[in-house]
Amino acid sequence: MSSGSDGGDAPKGGLDKRKAYILATVVYEYIATAEPVASQALTQKYSLGVSSATVRNEMAELEAGGYLVQPHTSAGRVPSDAGYRMYVDQLMHPEQLASDDRKRIRDELRDASRELDDIIEGTTRLLGRLSKNLAFVTKPVNDTTTFKHIQLIWLGARTGVAIVVTSIGVSAQSVFELSSDVSPDDLTRLSNALNARMGNRALRDIGEHEVAAATQELGLSDDVKNAVMAALRSAASQDVSNVSASGAQNLLDQPEFHDLRKLRSILRIVEEQKTLYDLVADSMNREAPAVKIGHELGVEEMTDFSIVTVPYRFGQHAIGMLSILGSRRMPYARLVALASGTAETLSQRLTDVEIK
Amino acid sequence: MSSGSDGGDAPKGGLDKRKAYILATVVYEYIATAEPVASQALTQKYSLGVSSATVRNEMAELEAGGYLVQPHTSAGRVPSDAGYRMYVDQLMHPEQLASDDRKRIRDELRDASRELDDIIEGTTRLLGRLSKNLAFVTKPVNDTTTFKHIQLIWLGARTGVAIVVTSIGVSAQSVFELSSDVSPDDLTRLSNALNARMGNRALRDIGEHEVAAATQELGLSDDVKNAVMAALRSAASQDVSNVSASGAQNLLDQPEFHDLRKLRSILRIVEEQKTLYDLVADSMNREAPAVKIGHELGVEEMTDFSIVTVPYRFGQHAIGMLSILGSRRMPYARLVALASGTAETLSQRLTDVEIK
DNA sequence: ACTTGGCACTCCGCTGCCGAGACTGCTAGG
């Protein structure tokens, strides 16, 4: 059995050094070529110091250990999910973000006067282009940011619009209709009262009773209170499952997606943003970049895909995630660096332009 | 020559009645089956009252006239762009919108308190689902609507946000930064002055001098004026080439898109919203639904596609367009009815909930 | 003059077959 002595030092998750190197090389090579990797190809391209026969023996053991699979007898080896997992966790060399890419991300995020949605969307597109895969970014969850200002604008005796500004920017606007009349002055006074009461509080700490207190003080109907609450709630939650996505056409470049059924299910999932969101929701509060590989995604149709997810922050709090979806054969090291770098820059951008 | 006598009455664009019927049937059948249509298939499925040999003769003449093409000798016939054009313009029976679909559209648009962007996006999704093709909708051009209200909100000595409300809803918000200090009162007074001056005027008629007059009156810097102008301009133009699209995965159901290159170019075009917008921009001010077929789109990669476009209105003015993109083999009659019905309902929705 | 049945012809697409090539697993010897 392979677990007898293990041949030498075991610095890499139970694999001896040579096996680890061979596995890493197989994964690397397969990522680059999309072709099953043969023992000979390895000895020729990489100086292993051993013959292809030896490599074959090692590969056979790696296959027994579940790290490699063979599409059919007399084909080269391909990494299994476990093989990729090992590669990602232990074997790959972390990469630095190319300075060229770093510059483009900075440039994209430089302009100070853009709307939040715009920033998210622009970042998504850029990430799609740079990663050459499908990028998607969740909209920020706003409830840890602070309330800055509410303005109720009178439009007619029974209609108006409520605008909520938080430390992250203008984050909600909602038109409301009332069942009884209000005056412009009522709304102005209410705006002032609310601002005085709630200014600089965390959005999630603002309860219904404070709004109720303000409206009652001014003798306004519950209708108005409900309109304000609706605006505050939508500022806090920002339609979380609304995900911005870009770069679907990049997936077509990968040979594994020439299968149309796979492609369809991916496009469907991207369009149904909820599913996309659910796939990565649990990565929100992790520190390190999260990589989900093939079956780990838990979706039948996505066994050929992987997703890299990195949260972005406002101040200390993670408020959203930025993900790259692509073939399981994706260049993990590069994409992890790219996603992390982008998340970092985006976090800075959001935090720095905080409205004081 | 076929133009010698033409055999009988010529009620349909120069084709005698039987030719017209045969052409219509070929198009209809090809739309349904995606297979080249054979003379025998026609005589069997439709009661033409003549034999397949006669149909063959007619088909040969329709081919000579440019309405049909043959993929290869000994295959059935397929409509050419001209054939589709004839079908759309003269031959097809206009359809009514299915009452079931009508109901779903109404339901989608019922909810009164939604944001404009939301409405557009919801309509796009629905149209994608109902059409089983790719739907895309341009954002409304706002410059024919009227200015209702501007509110400048003070956020700090040198920052603020400007919010513009037009008769169509809240249509712009922009954060600004100033090079000198202003007070909250300054902004409130300026808001009031601007509202008094510009209320109920068409957005496009508002010039820089009026804003300048108001700021000067209050002794405010040009900085402030520029911020206001920026907000007004963005309210008027709404990033017109920003197009909402939905249903790309539907295209995969059509056998003609199993060619990956076509698919890629379509996905690229959809992602580059500008191109999509340019394709239909000239249909904005037409009364009737516009149908562009294959080469008529003027884009090499799109010769297999057609687009149906219908403008939607605010009051009397066309302010945007709603389009369905699909295979050239699309069910034109149904999609024209669907697009028209949706545009109609959307127009009503936008106009009725006008802020008074 | 138009229609129609019949027939020869064309072209497509499917199937089965063969040979070349790519790798492996195994064995025997260093």
Add this chain to the structure above:
DNA sequence: CCTAGCAGTCTCGGCAGCGGAGTGCCAAGT
């Protein structure tokens, strides 16, 4: 424990053969 060599297995591309679908045309009928 490594390696050279060899037999065995599987894939893939190309090719020939064949059946089917559909046309074009001709000659006869109305």
